[in-house]
Amino acid sequence: MVRQEIVNGVLLDEHMFLSLNEFCRVCTHQSEWIIEMVEYGILEPQGSTPDDWRFPAASLDRARRAMRLHQDLQINMAGIALALQLMDELNNLRTQVNISVYDV
DSSP states (O other): OOOOOOOOOOOOOTTOEEEHHHHHHHHTOOHHHHHHHHHTTSOOOBSSSTTTOEEETTHHHHHHHHHHHHHHHOOOHHHHHHHHHHHHHHHHHHHHHHHHHHHO
16 A cells, blocks of 8 residues: 655745745744744844844755754754754865865
8 A cells, every 4th residue: 555645845946035924934933933043043034123034945954953953852942053053064074075085
């Protein structure tokens, strides 16, 4: 028996920007959670106030990783910010190592 599942999604262009309300709807989280992520530097929207914020579509991946860290490991917001920063640094180092390997 083949299991069929209906999947709903939103196709986003990498150059697309989302308002706070749109970002919350796609992330399925309340605005308070997103605002807290901005306060901790996890997300960096364009604009000066929540009403003006525009999130690059690429921020969705970072928000989802933050949510998984919170849900799966019960990490608080400060811990999430640190974990994501360390993961970013690790990815940058891996990229540098791969580039230098090909330069030889």
